[in-house]
Each structure stands twice: as structure tokens, then as C-alpha cells.
Amino acid sequence: MKNKKQDNRVGIMGGTFNPIHYGHLVTAQEALKQFNLNKVIFIPTGEPPHKTLAKIASAEDRYLMTVIATASNSNFIVSRIEIDKKGKSYTIDTVRELRKKYGKELSLYFITGADAILEILTWKNTEEIITLCSFIAATRPGYNISRIEDLTKKLFNNNEDKISIMEVPALAISSTDIRYRIKSGRPINYLLPEGVCNYILKHGLYK
Ligand code: NAP
DSSP states (O other): OTTOOOSOEEEEEEEOOTTOOHHHHHHHHHHHHHTTOSEEEEEEOSSOTTSOGGGSOOHHHHHHHHHHHHTTOTTEEEOOTTTTSSSOOOHHHHHHHHHHHHOTTOEEEEEEEHHHHTTGGGSTTHHHHHHHOEEEEEEOTTOOTHHHHHHHHHHHTTOTTTEEEEEOGGGGSOHHHHHHHHHTTOOOBTTBOHHHHHHHHHHTTTO
């Protein structure tokens, strides 16, 4: 529920972060404020279940870029929980582990892109995941929310405590566009933190 003050409200920022950019950071900050979260744990996906590894930077590179991007915010933490896991990263395993670590009283909010949440019915153990956490679906400006609304009706029984849509204008920035820009020699500065920009250049990522 929005605007409810508690000590045990944690956001899980799930994503491939290939690479992390200002859209992700603004999303996390906005969720922190709107949902009165105590902290946001960024969890870069180790081996995304639905992607071919050849197309993404290594898990370690994506983890380090996430650490660089979030270093100055004391409410942001980065977890290696999926990076260190062998095999595919399933959200159900991550959420179960966080519940075990932090206890049953914790309110968990899984924050990710609306397009990713639309695929939730294809995820492992969907029924269990939705009992363990609530969802914050971040959308880009102009996003057609009707499919998310349909999902809210179907899967969450219109329960607004279980899924919220959050429009984030900064999500006009996208990882796909950043990778495309690098490939075609166009500038990427001001789309992502300078440290992440320098990391990409230093390691020759996405060329
Ligand atoms: P994706 O398909 O690469 O991303 C879908 C859209 O959401 C893209 O537009 C993406 O923009 C945006 N997005 C991704 N993460 C975001 C975030 N944290 N905040 C705001 N926008 C975000 O999705 P993904 O990154 O691979 O997966 C998202 C999460 O869902 C991950 O935690 C993943 O592990 C989980 N997931 C779990 C399963 C499963 O358990 N079976 C299956 C699929 C996904 P950018 O490209 O700009 O980031």
C-alpha cells in the first residue's frame, strides 16, 4: 500500500542492466519515495532465463557497472545473489532467499520494466512469486498500460496492493539505445553516470 510508514519495506530492483542507466536510477529513487521503501536492492540478473548470453555483457561487468552507478546513494544496495548463482536466474529463487534472510514480516516490492512483468505468466512458479512480493511496473512515457491493467485483473484480482504502475519519464533512456549508440559511434554521455560511461569505454563493451 502506498504512503504507509514502516521499517521493513524493501524494493528489489530486478534487471539485466545491460548497461544500467539514469532511467533505472530514477525508477529506483521514485519507487523509494512513492512506496516509502527503506532501501532498494539492485539485483543484476546472472544468467537471464529468456536471453542468449552472447548478446549481453558478462555478469561481472554488469554487476560492477551497477555498483559504480549506485555508489553515492546510501539507500541503494547491490546484491550478488544472482550473479554468484550457477545456471539461470529465476526470480522465485531470489525472492525466496530474500524472504529467508529478512524474515516473513518484510514487505517486498519487485520493481522492473512493465514489459518484463507482462511476461510473468511464463516465469517459473508465478503463483508462488505473487504471494511473496508486490510488483511495481515501471513504464516509459506513452506506454499503453491496457495490457498491464488486464494482467492486474486476471492475475491479481484488481488488487492494487499487489501491482502498481509507475510512469518514469527518464525511462525514455533505454539500454538497447545505449548499446546501439556505442555500436554506431554516437555519444552516450548524459544517458548514464560518467563512471559507467568510462567503464564501458575502458573495457570496450558493446562494440
Ligand atoms: P528485459 O526483457 O530486458 O526488459 C524489459 C523492459 O523493461 C525493457 O524496456 C527494459 O529497459 C525495462 N527494464 C528492465 N529492468 C528494469 C528496471 N529494473 N527498471 C525499469 N525498467 C526496467 O527484462 P530483464 O531486465 O531481462 O528482466 C527484468 C527482471 O525480470 C529481472 O530481474 C529478471 O530476472 C526477471 N525475469 C525473471 C524471469 C523468471 O524468473 N523466469 C523471466 C524473465 C525476467 P532497459 O533495457 O533499458 O533495461
